[in-house]
Amino acid sequence: MGKSGKQDMLGRRSLLMGGLAAAGGTAICAGAALAQQASHGGGHRMAASDAMAAPMPSMGHGAMITVGDVDSAANGFDPTDMLTDWDTGTVTTLPDGRTLRTFEMTAEDREIEIAPGIRFPAWTYNGRVPGPALRAKEGERLKIVFRNYASHPHSIHFHGIHAARMDGVPGAGMVDPGDEFVYEFDAKPFGCHLYHCHAMPLRRHIHKGMYGAFVIDPDPERHPDQIDVARSRLFGTPENAGWQELVMVMNAFDTNFDAENEFYAVNTVAHAFMKRPIRIVKEKPVRIYLVNVIEFDPINSFHLHANFFDYYEQGTTLTPTLKTVDLITQCQAQRGILEFTFAEHEPGLYMFHPHQTEFTELGWVGMFDVVEALA
Amino acid sequence: MNETLPRTAIRAARTNLVWLALPLIAFAVAVVWLVTTDPLSGFRNGAPPVENLTFERTVLDDSGLRLLVRAGGSEPMTVAQVQVDDAYWQFTQDPPGPIARGRTAWLALPFPWMLGEAHALKVVTNTGTTFTHEIAVAVPTPQATAGQLRLQALVGLIVGIVPVAVGLMFYPVLRGVGRSGMAFLLSLTIGLLAFLLVDASAEALELASEAAAIFQGPVMVVLAGIGSFLLLMAVGRRGGVPTGLALATYIALGIGLHNLGEGLAIGAAFAAGSAGLGTFLVLGFALHNVTEGIGIAAPILKQRPPLWTFVGLTLLAGGPAVLGMWLGSLAASAQWSALALAVGAGAILQVIVEVGAYLMRQSGKRLEVFLTPPVMGGLAAGVGFMYLTAALVKI
Numbered sequence: 001m002g003k004s005g006k007q008d009m010l011g012r013r014s015l016l017m018g019g020l021a022a023a024g025g026t027a028i029c030a031g032a033a034l035a036q037q038a039s040h041g042g043g044h045r046m047a048a049s050d051a052m053a054a055p056m057p058s059m060g061h062g063a064m065i066t067v068g069d070v071d072s073a074a075n076g077f078d079p080t081d082m083l084t085d086w087d088t089g090t091v092t093t094l095p096d097g098r099t100l101r102t103f104e105m106t107a108e109d110r111e112i113e114i115a116p117g118i119r120f121p122a123w124t125y126n127g128r129v130p131g132p133a134l135r136a137k138e139g140e141r142l143k144i145v146f147r148n149y150a151s152h153p154h155s156i157h158f159h160g161i162h163a164a165r166m167d168g169v170p171g172a173g174m175v176d177p178g179d180e181f182v183y184e185f186d187a188k189p190f191g192c193h194l195y196h197c198h199a200m201p202l203r204r205h206i207h208k209g210m211y212g213a214f215v216i217d218p219d220p221e222r223h224p225d226q227i228d229v230a231r232s233r234l235f236g237t238p239e240n241a242g243w244q245e246l247v248m249v250m251n252a253f254d255t256n257f258d259a260e261n262e263f264y265a266v267n268t269v270a271h272a273f274m275k276r277p278i279r280i281v282k283e284k285p286v287r288i289y290l291v292n293v294i295e296f297d298p299i300n301s302f303h304l305h306a307n308f309f310d311y312y313e314q315g316t317t318l319t320p321t322l323k324t325v326d327l328i329t330q331c332q333a334q335r336g337i338l339e340f341t342f343a344e345h346e347p348g349l350y351m352f353h354p355h356q357t358e359f360t361e362l363g364w365v366g367m368f369d370v371v372e373a374l375a
Numbered sequence: 376m377n378e379t380l381p382r383t384a385i386r387a388a389r390t391n392l393v394w395l396a397l398p399l400i401a402f403a404v405a406v407v408w409l410v411t412t413d414p415l416s417g418f419r420n421g422a423p424p425v426e427n428l429t430f431e432r433t434v435l436d437d438s439g440l441r442l443l444v445r446a447g448g449s450e451p452m453t454v455a456q457v458q459v460d461d462a463y464w465q466f467t468q469d470p471p472g473p474i475a476r477g478r479t480a481w482l483a484l485p486f487p488w489m490l491g492e493a494h495a496l497k498v499v500t501n502t503g504t505t506f507t508h509e510i511a512v513a514v515p516t517p518q519a520t521a522g523q524l525r526l527q528a529l530v531g532l533i534v535g536i537v538p539v540a541v542g543l544m545f546y547p548v549l550r551g552v553g554r555s556g557m558a559f560l561l562s563l564t565i566g567l568l569a570f571l572l573v574d575a576s577a578e579a580l581e582l583a584s585e586a587a588a589i590f591q592g593p594v595m596v597v598l599a600g601i602g603s604f605l606l607l608m609a610v611g612r613r614g615g616v617p618t619g620l621a622l623a624t625y626i627a628l629g630i631g632l633h634n635l636g637e638g639l640a641i642g643a644a645f646a647a648g649s650a651g652l653g654t655f656l657v658l659g660f661a662l663h664n665v666t667e668g669i670g671i672a673a674p675i676l677k678q679r680p681p682l683w684t685f686v687g688l689t690l691l692a693g694g695p696a697v698l699g700m701w702l703g704s705l706a707a708s709a710q711w712s713a714l715a716l717a718v719g720a721g722a723i724l725q726v727i728v729e730v731g732a733y734l735m736r737q738s739g740k741r742l743e744v745f746l747t748p749p750v751m752g753g754l755a756a757g758v759g760f761m762y763l764t765a766a767l768v769k770i
Contacts, residue, residue, distance in 0.1 A: 063465040117455030255503020361462030
């Protein structure tokens, strides 16, 4: 029915109520959230409820956040730990003196909790989503032993340079349930890459969780003119230890299988870094290996608040491809390296999120908690 | 002979008791066997449970949004997260925990809703299944304050009581009508009632489709309609065929029950923000209902009932509109509005039958009376007037 004469009846009083609702909404959030929180178990209740109870700057979004906490212990992986949890495999030396780096990977069906209280029937590498963040050095020989313990055929398709036989597509490295395959190739080119399953239907295999970061560090000896930059990128060097490195895989989940995502995140768990901000020591520069794997939406992006960064598209250069930006966009499988510092900033909480506000409001948003160096 | 009779009777009663118990015991054994041996486990194919969630009420006030949801899953359902306009919002659930099949819970969100705008709600369960609910126009939900109740009573008065009273005020004029004029008035009543019957049935079925599956809406509507029809027929014919004041009272009751359902529907739509009760709309309803008073007056034209009966008839036919407005805006869910409309439809059918029978007796003819010009004219006028005035209120 129409709304022709409604205004007469509602009058000024209701307008006032609407205004009160707007004002009241934010004030209520703290108490309201805690009530529901108690019903969820979860390993990190303390940290989360601390963040909720005090009206700290993270409450800028008010009550607009998921309720409760994900049980990371039951999941077997933690979004914060995954930021710095590199898989460097096992290293041996080949007869010709080259380094052989071997990674062990499995495919497993697992139900994981992707947002507080939401179970998702995932397909995983090594039981986690995203899969392990593999890290190698330019020029090494890589061997990836892949065993499929899952219920469907899977593969690992690496973004890198390799033979057709090693491509991980149907007919080349596709692994049936119960089978095994060994991918072998040289680590090149250096950069921030990714791997994912290339079994068909591709969209479903990626969306169900079969992807991960694959980083090849530059070999300083091959880049004599930029040896310091290369050394700072090489995992394990003292120069590299001066950086705070984080790996972030931007992913999303379509929990009702309608080809639209219900939850967006970095490293799977929606709102994880709103509830537990990422601690950043002010003086140390930050380097983020950022990979986008979302399905259904054509692009994703990364926006840093109150700061600007240098960007290395796909990480395959030692000089930035974009200088002094606070926003980059990535289509699926696009990735890059972000470098920035909070050295000149005052300590506090600095937000980061994609500038697709819909993704932000559906879980992909976080905070850097910039602190002074510990005495 | 006299002593053996009770003994055989007792024996027969005992045997009957055994025969009664036997099927019940057999069923109990079947249940125990099903539960303990679980022969249906072969059907368990790893599929997630079937889930269903119905939104029964939406309350918007200065503390945000509150939603009354009813679970209809094969297993208890857990509400994990709630989105408003594609954003997750904190919420509290009362009572907390999984919602059992057929049970309800309130979800409260501190959401700063925007007056006059639309909002889309999406509930995500622990399996990732989503259920959506549209708030077409966000307006504050009427509260049970004295002012609000008075306002709704006023609307109910205008759409329910005033037109009936106005219609009944034609009584002195109508008293002078002749035989064919009387036939015209009675068939006018049948026409308007026929319109209400179709209208109420359609509306009841439409509302029933919005209700939770557990209520089996369409079946409930049909059964409630037939049930109320048969019940009223039986009550009405207890002391013979109803005529005069009795018939007028049944017409008033049928119209009253219809107005109750109508009031519930208007009240609920008003509360949901989907109906604006402007002056024009309210007047439209009033005009639409004026013929109801004439219909009630028709059977008592040849009598001279005391004045208070007119007051009683007016309240019986129009009063429920006020009651419906209150209940509809403050408490009712779709299934209750559908039920009230279905009961009203049954009552209207009873009145149509009785007025038709009265018409046939009056004329001394049988079914042929419906083919006479005054009756056909009356039927057409009744249906036509209702149809045309309904155009004022259907949007």
